[in-house]
Amino acid sequence: MTTTAHVCDDPKSVYLAACPCRDMLDLLANKWSALALGALEDGPQRFGALRARLQGVSPKVLTQTLRRLEDHGLVDREIYPEVPPRVEYSLTPLGEDACRPLAHLRTWVEENIERFPASR
């Protein structure tokens, strides 16, 4: 396909379906991604700790979310060869930077929740 070849010539915009920005927005504009990255702002954490903080997340979905973030270079996954297993997740520099807009979003929601008609 010719689409993958000269993407760099295109203006980068999340509004263009073929732009990689679209995929990144899809990754970050996601409930569990936003929560997982926010939790990792406090420092490296184990799978079980993340699962406890992200109330309501199932282990499968948490694994999917973390793997996707890892694949895109937002989190690191370190496996310690111990028994029982220990795996620590942490933010990469890119992940730390991505946390800022996501933190804005989370705090905006919490500060403005009263204004939403559905929540009254």
Add this chain to the structure above:
Amino acid sequence: MTTTAHVCDDPKSVYLAACPCRDMLDLLANKWSALALGALEDGPQRFGALRARLQGVSPKVLTQTLRRLEDHGLVDREIYPEVPPRVEYSLTPLGEDACRPLAHLRTWVEENIERFPASR
């Protein structure tokens, strides 16, 4: 159920599964919601115009997205009784405010897209 009654006593956090913040985050942390609200920042627009700006969106999904935003008080939907039909979508004050964190997220993605390994 007792959960709806004294929600206001709970600390508001997107990390609590039962908090209404969680639903709002789910609404806003969504690709199409973020794009639709961003498009409406330029002023009221018709369905067809939004469909053209949000490249790749199907009419069904766009309708779903806009209805959901309308139900939560983020956008207004005005129907003009004309033929062919004309429907204009616009931001409510709450929707305008919600645009700020979403705009940060969109621009952060566009400005940092080169740093993502998957896009190289």
Add this chain to the structure above:
DNA sequence: CAGCGATAGTACCCAATGGGAACTATAGGC
């Protein structure tokens, strides 16, 4: 030495959602 517990998942299954193509109603213009 046979269970038991702890951790980080995976396997399996089902429901919800995402998403596309085709269809609808209406009135003006040709």
Add this chain to the structure above:
DNA sequence: GCCTATAGTTCCCATTGGGTACTATCGCTG
């Protein structure tokens, strides 16, 4: 009488989301 334009809706299917149950491993306990 037919074509066009608009804002959807309907139907269908593939993908994803999501929950529950299960697994592997080793130290510890009885």
